[in-house]
């Protein structure tokens with residue numbers, strides 16, 4: 319624990335600024351002293367600097383080591399690469415951590431879900447190597463390396479050990495992509511040999527999806543290549559009631575960026591309507607990362623209380639509260 323922390327704050331665009339402001343108010347209300355260093359990325363940065371990801375955003379995160387980020391719109395088919403993919407690759411944030419935990423009061427067909435997705439964040443089909451082969455065919459190249467696969471698997475096992483989880487499941491399609499997914503699986507097996515205290519198994523990704531829907535209680539921590547990780551983590555968000563309550567973190571050896579799983583939901587921008595819970599829970603992950611576990615527990619308890627009571631929750635949770643009213647209720651609950 320430190321006296322105060324410098325944290326880079328990226329409000330993002332669409333609903334980003336509203337939900338990030340709500341999350342900041344909740345974090346500030348814990349009493350943990352944070353000096354927020356606000357920088358802009360996304361559509362605002364494109365208008366002001368001619369790029370959605372100016373260099374000073376990356377420089378700020380390199381300096382503070384920690385960022386809280388709102389979602390950023392990726393224009394389909396424009397010349398710019400996704401801000402999110404560029405950020406993760408430029409800062410070598412090689413793990414995308416996405417816990418999916420049931421919160422009583424959030425409407426879902428499932429109860430007691432407690433799953434953790436550890437997604438490789440730097441390569442696979444997200445390496446951005448695509449080209450046309452003549453006018454009527456296109457190729458995307460899937461890159462899988464032993465180094466990236468082993469380090470994400472090691473993170474999954476270290477996480478499992480630290481958080482006292484029982485099992486790591488590696489997810490792949492090595493029966494078809496024998497070389498690329500085969501290497502991912504082989505790397506996970508190599509790392510698993512160093513962790514005899516944690517159970518290890520593997521699943522083919524299509525079967526994994528069905529099993530998660532039918533018997534999610536059988537699973538615990540999952541480690542996946544980038545694309546499957548993206549898809550399966552949305553599936554897991556669905557199990558706990560949707561994107562409004564799904565937090566995430568992008569983690570490297572020296573830096574971490576905390577952000578909700580969901581996007582910028584442009585149709586709700588500026589309406590004080592969006593649910594800030596996923597961003598607030600991302601801030602909970604950030605507080606834990608900073609060593610402020612007690613403050614993180616208080617925020618978590620207040621979120622559970624407000625959602626459980628169901629009186630001051632946003633439209634997607636069945637209520638009529640605005641983004642800021644729900645944050646007020648969480649802050650009020652922390653002071654009770």
Ligand code: NAD
Nearest residue numbers: 388389390391392402561562579580581582583592593634
């Ligand atoms: P989205 O997550 O923005 O929206 C999907 C659905 O969920 C919509 O119906 C939306 O209204 C709803 N929703 C999402 N967040 C919500 C919240 N906090 N409260 C209430 N409802 C919420 O996904 P999309 O529409 O596919 O993407 C919109 C843009 O966001 C795209 O440009 C995409 O590239 C970008 N995106 C950014 C990130 C990121 O910055 N990390 C992640 C995903 C998508």
